[in-house]
Amino acid sequence: MPSVLLRPTADAARELARAVIGDLGNRWLHTAAVAARAEQLAAAVPPVDREILIASAWLHDIGYGELARATGFHPLDGARLLDRHGWPIRISSLVANHSGACFVAAVHGLEAEMAHYPDEASPTSDALTFADQTVGSRGEPLAIDDRIADMLHRHGPGSPNALVAHVRTPHIRAIADRVRARLGAVR
Ligand SMILES: [Fe+2]
Numbered sequence: 001m002p003s004v005l006l007r008p009t010a011d012a013a014r015e016l017a018r019a020v021i022g023d024l025g026n027r028w029l030h031t032a033a034v035a036a037r038a039e040q041l042a043a044a045v046p047p048v049d050r051e052i053l054i055a056s057a058w059l060h061d062i063g064y065g066e067l068a069r070a071t072g073f074h075p076l077d078g079a080r081l082l083d084r085h086g087w088p089i090r091i092s093s094l095v096a097n098h099s100g101a102c103f104v105a106a107v108h109g110l111e112a113e114m115a116h117y118p119d120e121a122s123p124t125s126d127a128l129t130f131a132d133q134t135v136g137s138r139g140e141p142l143a144i145d146d147r148i149a150d151m152l153h154r155h156g157p158g159s160p161n162a163l164v165a166h167v168r169t170p171h172i173r174a175i176a177d178r179v180r181a182r183l184g185a186v187r
Contacts, residue, residue, distance in 0.1 A: 008088055010035075012056035016085065020065035031061050037131040046183040049124040056094040056128050059087075061097070073108050075101035078116050086112035091118040098131045100168040107160035123182060130179040133172055144176050 005020035014035065022028050037094035038057035042050045062068055070077050075083025083089075105114045136142040136150060146168055155161040155163065161168070 008052075008055055008091055009023045010054040010058065013058035013091075017058045017062055020059050020062050020067050020081070024064060026138045027061060027064055030036055031058065033135045033139035033141075034131045036173055038086050038127065039134050041131055041179065041183070042046050044127045044130075044179050049122075052091065052094070052129050052132075053067060053124050054121060056091050056098070056124075059091065060098045060128060071110060071113070073101075073105060073109070073110055075099075076105065076110055076113055076117075076125045089117070090120070093120065094125055094128055097125060099132045100164075100171045102148065103164040103168040103171065104160045123178075126175045126179050126182075129175050134176065145173065148153050148172065 016027075017031055021031060030094060035054055035057040038054045041053065045053050059078065059082060061074060062076065062081055063074030063076065064083070068074075068081040069078045070080060075096045075098060079092040082092040082095060096114060097119040102114060105111060133144050133147050134142060136147060137154065142150065148165070152159075152165060154161055
């Protein structure tokens, strides 16, 4: 696995992701499908950010890999692995904040650790979350509300995800509305 990053390209992101989570079955199928979804969302982000979006899609769940595991909170563990591999703070911050991770981080008491990774709250971070939330856990296409329902079912009623669903779900729906508006605006 490369320890020094020359260019933070989508190809480099895919190869790092393959090395860390390529053996995780459904997780890898989900990741590849999110990356493909991100490619379809190129029109929703500035042209200069298209490769950053696709790279962050390949990397967004890298924190589930054995090499990354530390706190057990995958957005933060993934961001820290990227730091160790020399990836730009912008990409590690996109990974740390994907899909409303800040709400779940608060339940885990990880606000201080997450403060190292500012949420850019931009069309690019919106598109990353939209891609993740429209692909199911086995890589299948899913509507946003079905994806959220599946996630809550998998994590269980007392889980950190369930405890913040009342704030995280509207956050994700608002992101989806913004991405759809951006896609509509360019058609
Ligand atoms: Fe994901």
